Every structure is written in C-alpha cells, then in structure tokens.
Amino acid sequence: MATVQVDIVTPERKVFQGEADIVIARGVEGELGVMAGHIPLVTPLKTAPVRIKQGDKETLIAVSGGFLEVRPDKVNILADTAELPEEIDVERAKKAKARHETILKRLDKTDKDYLRHKRALERAEVRLQVANSKS
Ligand code: ATP
Numbered sequence: 001m002a003t004v005q006v007d008i009v010t011p012e013r014k015v016f017q018g019e020a021d022i023v024i025a026r027g028v029e030g031e032l033g034v035m036a037g038h039i040p041l042v043t044p045l046k047t048a049p050v051r052i053k054q055g056d057k058e059t060l061i062a063v064s065g066g067f068l069e070v071r072p073d074k075v076n077i078l079a080d081t082a083e084l085p086e087e088i089d090v091e092r093a094k095k096a097k098a099r100h101e102t103i104l105k106r107l108d109k110t111d112k113d114y115l116r117h118k119r120a121l122e123r124a125e126v127r128l129q130v131a132n133s134k135s
Helices: 090-105 114-132
Strands: 004-009 014-020 022-027 030-034 041-044 048-054 057-064 067-071 074-078 081-083
Touching: 004 022, 014 048, 014 057, 014 081, 030 067, 048 114, 057 114, 081 114, 090 114
Parallel strands: 004 074
Antiparallel strands: 004 014, 022 030, 022 048, 041 067, 048 057, 057 081, 067 074
C-alpha cells in the first residue's frame, strides 16, 4: 500500500515526521482523510486531534489552528500549536479546562472574551483526549 509522508510543524518546532497509510484531520469544512494520491489542496484546520494511521498503529496529535496542505504523496501541517500524546502535561490541561469552563459560565456569548475562552477550552479538551490515547 502506498503511503504518504507527513510533516507536522509549528512556528517553533518540528513535532512529527513519518509515513502514514492515512491522515485524518478536521478542516473547517469537515473531516478529511488523506491517502496517497489525494488531490492537492490547502485547508484551514480546526482544533482537533490529527490521526495518523500506519498499519495497526494509530498516533493522535493535538493540533490547534493552522493549515493542512496536501501535495502529491506528502501532507504538511503547519499548526499554531501541536503536541504528541507523551508531550502533554495532563495537569496543566485539566487546570486550563476548569479555568476556562468557570469563566465561560459567567460570560454571555456576545462578550468580547467569549470566543477566546471557548477556543482555549477546546485546546485543553483536545489535549486531554490525545493524552488519553497514549498506548
Ligand atoms: P495554558 O492556559 O495551559 O497555557 P493554552 O491553551 O493557553 O494553555 P497555548 O497558547 O495553546 O496554551 O500553547 C502555548 C504553548 O504551550 C504551546 O507551545 C503549546 O504546545 C504548549 N502547551 C499548552 N498546553 C500544554 C499542555 N497541557 N501540555 C504541553 N504543552 C502545552
């Protein structure tokens, strides 16, 4: 089976480099599965786990923001932040989740800070989900 090469980078560092049978990511227009031979495209990404499957192995990576670019036989993800399961500080993510949940409870949806806290809550939730996937 042909594989695609996957590179996940942030402005600060290279987070992941490897081969995959399929890469599954959540673009702004919905979930996307990329295998070798996929048509080239660029899409903004939502905050969500990116799943990298190779054989029986699946690696989840916590990704927030940025873009996914599909080239022939290559997938590049340039994310605002990205962490592997073993890099995630679970206590930090739990604290962030609780903090933003508390703030959001007393904020109206029209408040100028609402979206900022909602996005931060999403990042914390995705980090916890990915940390839990550690095998
Ligand atoms: P916090 O409120 O805990 O700082 P945050 O969502 O505001 O979280 P980000 O702005 O998304 O943090 O990320 C800042 C940097 O910290 C990035 O390099 C990101 O990879 C890292 N980071 C954030 N939370 C965690 C975590 N729980 N474990 C490991 N790295 C994290």
